[in-house]
Amino acid sequence: MDSFLQLLQGFENAVTWVNLLYCFLGVAAGMLVGIMPGLGPAAGTAILLSITFGMDSIPSIILLAGIFYGAMYGGTITSVLINLPGEAASVITCLDGHQMAKQGRAGTALGIAALGSFIGGTVAIIGLSLIGPPLAQFALRFGPPEFFSLMLFALMTLVTLMGKSLLKGIISATTGLLLSLIGIDPMTGTIRFTFNQIHLMNGFDFVVVVMGLFGISEILLSIENMSQQNTIPEIKGLFPKRKEWKPSLAAILRGTGIGFFLGLIPGANAVIASLISYSTEKKLAKDPSRFGKGAIEGVAGPETANNAFSGAALIPLFTLGLPTSPTVAVLMGAFIMHGLTPGPHLFQSNPDFVWTVIASMFLGNLMLLIMNLPLAGIWAKVALIPYKVLFPLILIISCVGAYSINNSLWDIGVMIVFGIIGYVMKKMEFPLAPMILTFILGKSIESNLIRSLKISESGFLIFFQRPLSAILLGITLAMLVFGTIGFVKNKRNLLADDVEN
DSSP: OOHOOOOOHHHHHHTTHHHHHHHHHHHHHHHHHHHHTTTTHHHHHHHGGGGGGGSHHHHHHHHHHHHHHHHHHHHHHHHHHHHHHHHHHHHHHHHHHHHHHHHOOOHHHHHHHHHHHHHHHHHHHHHHHHHHHHHHHHHTTHHHHHHHHHHHHHGGGGGGGGGGGGHHHHHHHHHHHHHHOOOOTTOOOOOOOOOOOOOTOOOOOHHHHHIIIIIIHHHHHTOOOOOOOOOOOOOOOSSSSSSHHHHHHHHHHHHHHHHHHHHTTOOOOOHHHHHHHHHHHHHHHHHHHGSSSTTHHHHHHHHHHHHHHHHTTHHHHHHHHOOOEEEEEEEHHHHHHHTTSSTTTHHOOOHHHHHHHHHHHHHHHHHHHHHHHHHHHHHHHHGSSSSHHHHHHHHHHHHHHHHHHHHTTHHHHHHHHHHHHHHHHHHHOOOOOHHHHHHHHHHHHHHHHHHHHHHHHHGGGGGSSSSSHHHHHHHHHHHHHHHHHHHHHHHHHHHHHHHHH
C-alpha cells in the first residue's frame, strides 16, 4: 500500500509541465536515436548525457531514461519500412517486418510492434514498482562483503558480453578495470597512474569516456557505409486481421515474460531478448516456414521482448546499483554525476526521485504509443537525412557537450582518443561492453574489498563466513567452472572440425 501511495505521489510530480516536457523530449530523442542507423541507445544516451550536466536530477534522469526505452521504439520503424535497423535489437524485426511492408502491410507491422512495445514496457515498469521496494529492502542486509561478492557475480556474467573471443573479452574487461584505478585512491588518498598529469588526478570522466567509446566510434563506423534507401512504403491499416489477433497477443505475452526475465540478469541485452523471443515463436508456430516471409508473430514477439527488457533492466540498477548493460551503465553514470547512489538506499533516501522517474516511464510509454501509430511515416524520413549532414551535427553536439562538463579542451581530446580506441576495438572485434561495465564497477569493487578486509578479523575468510556473500561467491565459482568447461569443449569441437576438413 505504501508503494501504491508513493507511486500516486510520483504521478503528481511527473505531470508537472517541466517533467512532462523532459519526458517528451527524452522519448522523442530516443525515437530519433533508434531511427538513425549506427547510433543505438548506448551511444545516443552517452552523447546527450552531457546536456543534463547543469540540470536537476529528476528531469535529467527522466530525459535519459526516455532516450533508453524510446530508442527501442524508433528502431522498429526503419526496420519495417526500409529494412534498416536503427539499433541492434531491431535487426530481428527486419526479417518479417520488412517482408510485411513489401506485402503492403507496413501499417499492420508497425501497429502490432507499437502495441507490443507498449504492453511489454508497461508490464516491466509495473514490475519495477512491485519488485523494486522489497528487493531494495532485502538488499539493505548487504554489507561490504556482500556487495563485493555481488560485484564479482556481475563481472562473471560479463561472459555473455565477451563476443566471439573470450580472450578479447577478458582484455577489454581488464582494460576497464585498469582505467578505473587512475587518479586518487579513495581509501588512502594516494595518487596513482597519473604520469604527473594534473588532468588525471580525478581519473577519466565517465561521461567523456562513454561519449567517445560509443558515440564517436559509431560515427566513424557509420561513415564507412553511406548507402541509404530513399523510398518509404505507404502506411495503412494499423491493426491485424481478426484471425491474427490471437497469435499476436500470445506472442506479446511470451515476449513480455522473456524480456522481463532477461532484463533482471546482469550481462544480458535486448538483442538476446529479441532473438530468444523470435526463436520461441518459430518453434511454437504451426507453420514455421512462414517466418522470414512476413509472419506477424515474428514482429510482435521480439518487439515486445526488447521493450520489456529495457524496463526490467532498471530493476537491478535501482535496487542493487548494478548496471546490467552498457546503456544502463551510462544511466548509472548519470545517477552518480547528479549526486545519487543507485542501490538499496535509493528508495529510502530519495523516494520522491525514484517514484517520479517510475511514474514518468508510464507516461513516456503512452507518449511513444501515440507518437508511433499516426506519425511512423514522418519519423522514418529522419533516416533518409544524408550522413554528410547528420554526422557533423552529431559530432559538434558531442564536442560541445564534452567541453561543457569541465570547460576543458582536455575532455574533448579524451573523447576523441577514446572514440578512436572504440573504433579500432570494434574493427578488431573487441567487445566494448565489458570495458565500460568494469570501468564503472571498478571503484566500487575496490572500495568494498578494502572495507571488508578492514572490518574482518579473519582476512579473506569473511567473504565465506557471511551466508549471503558465500552463496553469491558459490554461484560465481560454479559459473566460472561450467563456463570454462563449455569454452574448452567448444574449442575442441572447432579443432576437430578443422582436422576433419
